[in-house]
Amino acid sequence: MNINSEKSKEIIISFAQNSNFRSTIPNINIDGRDIAQVLGVTISQDLTWNKHVDNIVKKAGKRLYMLYQLKRAGITQKDLASVYVSVVRPVLEYACPVWHTNLPQYLSDNIEVIKKGTKIK
Secondary structure, eight states: OOOOTTTOEEEOOOOSSSOOOOOOBTTBOOEEESEEEETTEEEETTOOOHHHHHHHHHHHHHHHHHHHHHHHTTOOHHHHHHHIIIIIHHHHHTTHHHHGGGOOHHHHHHHHHHHHTTOOO
16 A cells, blocks of 8 residues: 555644654655544544634634625525525534534534524514
């Protein structure tokens, strides 16, 4: 098996305060990372979800702004709800079973702010 060192990245999952461990493969140098994005889920080396939640709140906020623009343009409530269900909610729910159960309260509150912001009246 050949390893492409330009495409390969390494993340060490560790709860130690100072982990300088790096794997070694003869004649191959692989860059280390603190954060990795795998299939749209951002994982940090200490397995916290802060960066992932920040990313989805930012992404959902942009889509929510689009929803407000549609509301100002006079789109019906039914169509706005349809746009929310198809455009905003999938961002919040993607891979949710993986990361949502381990969130500290302040991160859960960030997501709730986005959900409450979708109250279209």
